[in-house]
Amino acid sequence: SSKLEPEESAHLTNIVCSAVSKLLKAGEFDAEMVKIIAKSGSSVFESSVLSGIAVEAEVLSGRVPISMSDARIAIVEELLDVRKTKFSSQVQIDSPKFLGALQNQEDMMVKEQVKPIIDCGANVLLTHKGIEEPALSMLVDVKILAVRRIGMIDLKRIAKASGVTM
Numbered sequence: 001s002s003k004l005e006p007e008e009s010a011h012l013t014n015i016v017c018s019a020v021s022k023l024l025k026a027g028e029f030d031a032e033m034v035k036i037i038a039k040s041g042s043s044v045f046e047s048s049v050l051s052g053i054a055v056e057a058e059v060l061s062g063r064v065p066i067s068m069s070d071a072r073i074a075i076v077e078e079l080l081d082v083r084k085t086k087f088s089s090q091v092q093i094d095s096p097k098f099l100g101a102l103q104n105q106e107d108m109m110v111k112e113q114v115k116p117i118i119d120c121g122a123n124v125l126l127t128h129k130g131i132e133e134p135a136l137s138m139l140v141d142v143k144i145l146a147v148r149r150i151g152m153i154d155l156k157r158i159a160k161a162s163g164v165t166m
Contacts, residue, residue, distance in 0.1 A: 008044040019049045033157055053158055055126075057150045060136050064145045073162050074122035075155055080113050080135035110134040118142055126150050126158060 004012070023029045037054055059066055093099050114135050117125055125131075125139060125146045139146045150158075159166050 004044065011045055012047065015047055015049055022049065022051065033160070035157070053161055055147070055150055055154045055158070057147045060131060060146045060148060061140045063140050064143055066145060068123065068145070071124045072122045073124045073126060073158065073164055074117050074120060075159055075164050075166055076117065076125060076127045077129070077166065078113070079129040080110070080127070080131045107134060111138065114138045117144065126155060128152055128155055
């Protein structure tokens with residue numbers, strides 16, 4: 001027994017058939033490339049098929065365009081931040097000069113992580129992990145759209161659809 005009215009059921013049936021036929025026309029049907037996103041409060045009649053990949057994630061800066069026609073995607077599986085050591089330590093800073101030196105060292109560590117992303121020509125960065133403020137600032141300065149905390153299944157879909165190897 002369905003909770004849907006006959007008109008709603010017919011609408012969803014048409015959407016599913018349309019999605020499957022688009023995948024079949026592309027040459028192969030891979031059920032893993034199908035994603036259903038449910039939004040509460042919406043009408044069944046607002047449902048549609050999206051040709052592309054939909055990701056529910058957080059865009060990190062409004063200063064970078066979120067729409068582009070020539071996306072060059074980099075997928076990074078590491079946290080972009082000052083790397084933590086395996087050992088806990090405590091640093092006592094006695095002078096502002098040492099604080100500045102420590103901050104410069106941390107900036108250099110982050111630049112070493114971000115530089116390969118910039119050098120590869122990517123204008124979109126996707127990651128499963130986080131992107132902390134120093135790295136984000138460097139990415140925004142060169143107009144790279146950064147999206148963090150994307151689910152691994154979505155990253156694999158994007159990689160497969162775009163030919164990116166992970």
